[in-house]
Amino acid sequence: MTTEPTAQTEEPAADAAAEPFRFFRLEVARTERLSPTLLRITFGADGDGSLDGFASGGFDQSLSLFLPHPGQAEPVMPTGPDWFQEYRALDPGVRAVLRSYTVRAQRPGEVDIDFVLHTDPAGPAAQWASEAEPGDWIIALGPAVPDNTGVRFRPPEGTDFVIVAADETALPAAAAILQALPEGQPAKVWIRVPHTDDAIKLDTAADAEITWLTGATGGVVDALRAAELPEGTPYAWLAGEAGMVRELRRQLVRERKFDRRAVAFTGYWRRGASEDQFRYEAEDTDAEG
Structure with missing residues (x-):
């Protein structure tokens, strides 16, 4: 951002495929241009009930998306128990592009995610979104329980x-x-x-x-x-x-x-940093405590 939404301060842990997050395959159902900068993509199940168990907690619910690089037909992404180590070991030019986004809305069998389409230049996620068509698919590490760490907006009782x-x-x-x-x-x-x-x-x-x-x-x-x-x-x-x-x-x-x-x-x-530079900086900050 100016790139599109990137990582949000924490990297998913290696065991995040278990509760409260797990992997979902999201298939593009339709797209809608909301404004010059915003594109909404509605994802649905791919026929095998892949959205069963997806449980957005509402508000600013974030999730990690794994998208193909330009020229790839599908994301290269391990989803087994050691997925994070296997993912990090892959060539960055081959492994899926990892970005964090917000669940804009969830309905039975559908999830809306809004993408920011910057063009100065467009990052790989924005480029994928701008070219997405029904039937294209990506992988999400998404919420399996509504109360999860991907929801940060938590006003306490008594907020005026x-x-x-x-x-x-x-x-x-x-x-x-x-x-x-x-x-x-x-x-x-x-x-x-x-x-x-x-x-x-x-x-x-x-x-x-x-x-x-x-x-x-x-x-x-x-x-x-x-x-x-x-x-x-x-x-x-x-x-x-x-x-x-x-x-x-x-x-x-x-x-x-x-x-x-x-x-x-x-x-x-962060202004002046690429999406990946900003993600790596966030990872280093987390590692330093």
């Missing part, structure tokens, strides 16, 4: 108002969060998108004030700093470019004195 601040890479997650908020929940939302036409309709029963921004991601930081926030106990969800997210969190915790536990934050990409 919610803050959502994101860029286009986190727009699918932000949209899912807004749709899941209870009726009348006060929410202040800032979303940066590349084009004005990316300001898609967001369904929500919450009492949400949504501000769309274009231009640099720093505009989200400035907009939040200038905002007058409601009284009461806040909960904030921040996601998108890592530098933007860091500044937003610093502003809320240091300047506005939010409780650190009331700020959920995830860097989806």
